[in-house]
Amino acid sequence: MSKPKLLCVYCSSSRVLDSKYHTAAESLGRGMVERGWGLVYGGGHAGLMGTVARTVKQSGGYVVGVIPDFMIARELAYHEADELVTVSTMRERKRMMEERADGFVTLPGGIGTLEELTEIMTLRYLNQLPKPVILVNQDGFYDDLLRFFERMVRERFKSPGLSDLFTVADTVDDVWRSLESPRPFTADELWR
Numbered sequence: 001m002s003k004p005k006l007l008c009v010y011c012s013s014s015r016v017l018d019s020k021y022h023t024a025a026e027s028l029g030r031g032m033v034e035r036g037w038g039l040v041y042g043g044g045h046a047g048l049m050g051t052v053a054r055t056v057k058q059s060g061g062y063v064v065g066v067i068p069d070f071m072i073a074r075e076l077a078y079h080e081a082d083e084l085v086t087v088s089t090m091r092e093r094k095r096m097m098e099e100r101a102d103g104f105v106t107l108p109g110g111i112g113t114l115e116e117l118t119e120i121m122t123l124r125y126l127n128q129l130p131k132p133v134i135l136v137n138q139d140g141f142y143d144d145l146l147r148f149f150e151r152m153v154r155e156r157f158k159s160p161g162l163s164d165l166f167t168v169a170d171t172v173d174d175v176w177r178s179l180e181s182p183r184p185f186t187a188d189e190l191w192r
Contacts, residue, residue: 004038004062007179008101010116011041011048012109013076021108022051024138026057027172028105029055035176040100043067045078048107053078058073066096092120103132103179105152121165132182133166134175142168 011025012148025048030037039056042049043065050087057063057080063080068090087093094116106117123129135142152158167178 006040006062006064006100007037007051007104007182008040008097008104009052009107010104010109010113011052011107012113013042013044013047013049014110015046017047017108021048021137021138022170024136025051025107026055027173028052028107028136029061030059030062031172031176033059033061035179037084037179038062038064040064040066040097042097043078043081044071044076046076048109052107053081057081060191064100066093066100068093069168098123098129101131103134103182105134105136105175107136108138114145117166124165125161132179134169134178135166136169136172137173138171 009028012021029039029052033056038061039053041053041064044050044067052063053063062081063078063081064085065078066085066087067077067117069086069088071077072086085096087096098120104117104120106113115133117133120129120133124131124133137143137146147160149162153160153162164183167183169175169178
């Protein structure tokens with residue numbers, strides 16, 4: 001049996017989130033399995049990360065967790081993953097997730113989630129990553145970030161093609177259309 005294509009999901013590990021975020025994470029996990037996607041993610045069991053992983057696994061899907069050894073020592077690993085890959089650093093973790101993934105989805109999260117998203121956007125801008133990148137803007141969670149991106153463009157810190165680096169999905173249901181018809185990206189001529 002061949003392994004499924006893998007969707008990398010970036011999201012919060014916070015344990016104190018509103019239940020609506022867990023509901024969306026469960027919906028994403030179920031939808032992934034229904035559409036033949038496995039999960040590659042940061043390997044944790046807490047927060048939305050744990051919710052997505054448990055839902056994929058309970059729905060019969062394939063889960064790959066990539067976690068630094070210091071997080072295992074803090075008892076944060078999801079040991080039920082089909083593959084739990086231990087690495088030494090956060091940089092190795094991100095690299096391995098990027099290499100294994102066929103696409104990327106970002107749910108609401110904190111600074112770690114934001115850092116993962118912007119690194120993937122940067123690789124896409126440099127034409128080093130042709131894979132789809134989707135930002136789930138649940139209940140306007142990322143509205144301020146999107147306005148900040150607009151300001152970067154308006155004040156010419158970033159080229160007008162910034163908005164082409166990713167697709168905004170207002171709901172989890174919108175994710176699937178974007179994965180099925182990803183937008184290709186080529187760096188703007190002006191900024192090469």
